[in-house]
Amino acid sequence: MENQSNPLLNLEALPPFSAIRPEHVEPAIDRLLRNGRRRVDELLAQRQSFTWRNLVEPLEMLDDQINRTWAAVSHLNAVDNNEELRAGYNACLPKLSEYAADLGHNARLFRAYEEVYQAGGLDQAQRKLLENALRDFHLSGIDLPPEQKARFKEITQELSTLASEFEDNLLDSTHSWNKLIIDPAQLSGLPETAMDLLRQEAAQREQEGWLLTLEIPSYMPILTYADDRGLREELYRAYVTRASEQFPPGAQWDNSDRMERILALRHEMARLLGFGDHTELSLATKMAPTSEKVLEFLHDLARRSRPQAEREMAELKAFAREQGLEGSLEAWDVAYFSEKLRQHKHAVSQEELRPYFLERRVLRGLFGVIERLYGMQVTEVEGVDTWHPDVRFFEIRDDAGELRGQFYLDLFARRNKRGGAWMAECVNRMRTEDCGQLPVAFLVCNFSPPIGERPAQFTHTEVLTLFHEFGHGLHHLLTRIDYPAVAGINGVAWDAVELPSQLMENWCWEREALDLISGHWETGEAIPDDLFQRMRAAKNFQSGMQMVRQLEFALFDFRMHREYDPALGGRICEILEQVRQEVAVIRPPAFSRFAHGFSHIFAGGYASGYYSYKWAEVLSADAFSLFEERGSLDRETGLSFLHNILERGGSEDPMDLFVRFRGREPSIEPLLRHSGIASATA
Numbered sequence: 036m037e038n039q040s041n042p043l044l045n046l047e048a049l050p051p052f053s054a055i056r057p058e059h060v061e062p063a064i065d066r067l068l069r070n071g072r073r074r075v076d077e078l079l080a081q082r083q084s085f086t087w088r089n090l091v092e093p094l095e096m097l098d099d100q101i102n103r104t105w106a107a108v109s110h111l112n113a114v115d116n117n118e119e120l121r122a123g124y125n126a127c128l129p130k131l132s133e134y135a136a137d138l139g140h141n142a143r144l145f146r147a148y149e150e151v152y153q154a155g156g157l158d159q160a161q162r163k164l165l166e167n168a169l170r171d172f173h174l175s176g177i178d179l180p181p182e183q184k185a186r187f188k189e190i191t192q193e194l195s196t197l198a199s200e201f202e203d204n205l206l207d208s209t210h211s212w213n214k215l216i217i218d219p220a221q222l223s224g225l226p227e228t229a230m231d232l233l234r235q236e237a238a239q240r241e242q243e244g245w246l247l248t249l250e251i252p253s254y255m256p257i258l259t260y261a262d263d264r265g266l267r268e269e270l271y272r273a274y275v276t277r278a279s280e281q282f283p284p285g286a287q288w289d290n291s292d293r294m295e296r297i298l299a300l301r302h303e304m305a306r307l308l309g310f311g312d313h314t315e316l317s318l319a320t321k322m323a324p325t326s327e328k329v330l331e332f333l334h335d336l337a338r339r340s341r342p343q344a345e346r347e348m349a350e351l352k353a354f355a356r357e358q359g360l361e362g363s364l365e366a367w368d369v370a371y372f373s374e375k376l377r378q379h380k381h382a383v384s385q386e387e388l389r390p391y392f393l394e395r396r397v398l399r400g401l402f403g404v405i406e407r408l409y410g411m412q413v414t415e416v417e418g419v420d421t422w423h424p425d426v427r428f429f430e431i432r433d434d435a436g437e438l439r440g441q442f443y444l445d446l447f448a449r450r451n452k453r454g455g456a457w458m459a460e461c462v463n464r465m466r467t468e469d470c471g472q473l474p475v476a477f478l479v480c481n482f483s484p485p486i487g488e489r490p491a492q493f494t495h496t497e498v499l500t501l502f503h504e505f506g507h508g509l510h511h512l513l514t515r516i517d518y519p520a521v522a523g524i525n526g527v528a529w530d531a532v533e534l535p536s537q538l539m540e541n542w543c544w545e546r547e548a549l550d551l552i553s554g555h556w557e558t559g560e561a562i563p564d565d566l567f568q569r570m571r572a573a574k575n576f577q578s579g580m581q582m583v584r585q586l587e588f589a590l591f592d593f594r595m596h597r598e599y600d601p602a603l604g605g606r607i608c609e610i611l612e613q614v615r616q617e618v619a620v621i622r623p624p625a626f627s628r629f630a631h632g633f634s635h636i637f638a639g640g641y642a643s644g645y646y647s648y649k650w651a652e653v654l655s656a657d658a659f660s661l662f663e664e665r666g667s668l669d670r671e672t673g674l675s676f677l678h679n680i681l682e683r684g685g686s687e688d689p690m691d692l693f694v695r696f697r698g699r700e701p702s703i704e705p706l707l708r709h710s711g712i713a714s715a716t717a
């Protein structure tokens with residue numbers, strides 16, 4: 036395909052999404068990688084000594100070209116998935132990982148980087164970028180003998196293909212299941228918004244009735260509200276067995292073998308590089324110092340929160356019995372009776388708050404919070420080419436009117452769109468003598484779409500999700516670091532990267548900020564004080580149970596990788612069971628295959644790293660405690676966070692940045708206090 040006719044090549048401006056076709060993907064990547072290999076050879080053949088300017092800068096620009104194209108492709112693959120695009124995407128994965136592995140094994144390149152590093156005269160960000168690069172050469176196996184290098188390369192390629200297949204199986208099994216309800220009586224208990232959504236789902240497929248799917252906007256309301264216990268069980272069973280041999284529609288998407296293979300390859304890779312196990316390899320790039328420290332941290336939190344989780348579970352069981360539940364409280368009853376108990380104790384439901392969180396109002400308020408804290412202005416830009424009519428585009432400017440970055444916002448759940456919410460990079464900030472570009476982000480959520488003509492209204496949980504992802508967005512967009520590899524979220528240790536996102540969630544619980552983001556959709560009236568008080572009181576409802584659930588995931592992930600033994604295999608179910616015995620208060624049924632859908636650790640970047648959420652939550656709760664001391668929308672504290680954390684990206688050690696903002700090392704107390712968990716000193 037000709038260079039000029041492929042919109043994925045020479046992405047100087049924003050990607051022309053409407054012109055990108057699946058058949059553009061592979062030729063574009065082929066060409067970029069070919070060009071990349073040639074350019075690296077040229078740069079290394081220079082007859083002068085290597086400098087930042089003649090080596091690192093051009094390589095950063097080269098990387099950036101590939102990243103821009105791949106960012107557009109992987110984004111489309113996630114939000115507008117179809118068979119052809121998926122094939123093109125999957126065909127590129129081994130090529131990209133081969134390219135990365137070849138660079139990582141290029142001894143001349145490694146020595147050239149060392150030369151630049153040793154020559155000195157670098158600023159902080161340049162030094163950190165080179166330190167990371169040299170570290171990554173070691174982690175890519177630069178020190179290995181040739182045949183082990185070849186094996187290492189095979190492993191990385193196979194792992195990237197396995198991750199993609201894992202994700203595809205999950206998506207396909209999710210979409211293979213649905214259930215049409217003809218008699219609305221079967222859906223008794225469901226709020227009107229959920230009913231409308233299910234009817235719309237059916238109508239979109241030209242069916243009469245209410246269509247249940249395994250996507251979150253359908254699954255959650257059923258588990259939370261449906262009075263029909265059998266229906267809840269049916270959906271629960273399908274959901275927790277997706278991509279497994281237990282999945283009711285069939286075992287054709289079973290991830291079991293892939294999961295075993297992924298664990299085996301990760302272990303082999305860690306051993307090749309001289310680590311004891313995969314957790315040690317994972318921690319080589321993280322803030323947490325050792326595997327023992329991580330386990331100690333998780334066990335300590337479990338010890339402190341388990342008693343409260345047990346009390347909450349006992350309360351829930353007693354309540355369910357009072358409500359007439361016969362037999363034991365099963366996994367598919369937990370959300371249902373919890374919601375009833377929440378309403379009983381605090382008289383507040385997600386649905387009661389929904390009319391106050393109109394899409395337009397929430398966005399305007401969110402931007403208002405950003406302005407108060409950081410002096411940033413967000414405005415919408417019309418007429419930008421996107422991948423769906425619902426997608427909107429915004430720019431962000433600072434106090435001085437300087438453009439800092441731009442972002443796409445894709446809020447609603449759709450078919451062919453990956454579930455969950457995330458921020459992804461579209462363009463990275465880069466400034467060199469030859470170029471200057473500002474960051475662009477993708478902000479993607481899966482909220483309940485508007486129903487008919489009625490504007491979209493969010494639940495408070497959805498508002499929290501939006502704030503969370505926007506926190507990642509600010510980290511990416513407001514960076515002042517000029518080299519992509521350490522700008523924004525790049526180069527930030529994974530266990531520190533959730534600090535800005537989790538911090539943002541705190542404002543969704545503060546009156547001052549809430550008044551900016553909410554107002555009744557008909558009257559504009561603020562959330563009444565009594566409702567606000569009930570909502571605050573309900574904030575820590577079952578916080579012990581939520582805490583041990585997160586600890587269950589984190590311990591499962593960490594122990595599974597830590598204890599892997601090639602002679603015994605993954606022992607996935609066995610280790611999960613042991614972890615549950617230690618921390619869990621909800622015991623899922625034997626058919627549950629939770630791990631088969633746990634893409635964070637099998638397909639995402641959280642392998643031996645799920646603990647990062649809790650680790651970073653310690654940081655974010657402690658960071659927010661400074662706002663609590665000085666006023667939740669205090670500009671000076673906001674600017675300190677902006678200058679010391681958000682703008683610095685991955686250019687410095689996260690502990691140094693944190694201490695500069697907070698004035699000391701992080702304390703675990705604010706997290707326990709915010710979660711309403713008494714901090715036992717024992």
Ligand code: ZN
Nearest residue numbers: 503507533536
């Ligand atoms: Zn996050």
